[in-house]
Amino acid sequence: MTIVGLTGGIGSGKTTVAKQFEALGIPVYIADIEAKKLMLRSKIIKRKLIQLFGSEAYINETLNKPLIASIIFKDKTYLQKMNAIVHPKVASHFKKWALKQNAPYVIKEVAILFENGGNKQCDLVITVTAPKAIRIKRVLSRDNTTKDKVEAIINNQWSDEEKIKNSHFVIDNVVLAKTKKQVLHIHQQILNKL
Incomplete structure (x- = not known):
C-alpha cells in the first residue's frame, strides 16, 4: 500500500x-481525530496519561483538556512525554487501518x-x-x-x-x-x- x-x-x-x-x-486517515479517539478508548493510553498528568487527567471518562493544556503551557517537556505515549499507538492504529x-x-x-x-x-x-x-x-x-x-x-x-x-x-x-x-x-x- x-x-x-x-x-x-x-x-x-x-x-x-x-x-x-x-x-x-x-x-484519508486524520491522525488528530484518531489520536483523540484513542485517548478516550485505549486503557493503556489512559493509564499512562493519568500517571503523567495526575488523577484529574480524565473527568467523567473525558480528557481534561484545560488541565493538560495548562500543564503543557508551563512545561513543554510534558508535550513531548504525551506525544511519546500517544504517537506510537496512533502509528500502529494507522498501519492496521491502511491494511484494510x-x-x-x-x-x-x-x-x-x-x-x-x-x-x-x-x-x-x-x-x-x-x-x-x-x-x-x-x-x-x-x-x-x-x-x-x-x-x-x-x-x-x-x-x-x-x-x-x-x-x-x-x-x-x-x-x-x-x-x-x-x-x-x-x-x-x-x-x-x-
Whole structure:
C-alpha cells in the first residue's frame, strides 16, 4: 500500500484538501481525530496519561483538556512525554487501518508530520501552504482562540520552506477552484507513479 503523507501548518487547509482526495475515492486517515479517539478508548493510553498528568487527567471518562493544556503551557517537556505515549499507538492504529483499505493509495493527514518524523513512514508527502495572514484569519474564524496563540502554534511548527524542501508535492491553498485543480493533478501524478 502506498502511503501519502498530507501536512501543512495550522490554518493551511489540510482538511479541505483531504476532503477533495476523499471525493476522488482515496481513503484519508486524520491522525488528530484518531489520536483523540484513542485517548478516550485505549486503557493503556489512559493509564499512562493519568500517571503523567495526575488523577484529574480524565473527568467523567473525558480528557481534561484545560488541565493538560495548562500543564503543557508551563512545561513543554510534558508535550513531548504525551506525544511519546500517544504517537506510537496512533502509528500502529494507522498501519492496521491502511491494511484494510482497498485503494491505489491512502492519505495520512498529520499536522506535525515532519516534526515527529512521520514522513519516514510515507512513500510521498504533500504539503499544503497558504500565506500566514490567511492562515491566522481561518483559525480565528473557526476556533475560540487568539491571534497570539495561533502565532505561537505557527512558530512551533516547521516553516513552509522547510516542509516544501522535504515534500514531493505542494498545494497552494488560497483559491478553492485552483486547489481542486492541484489536487486532481497530484492525484494523477501519484497514480502514474504506482
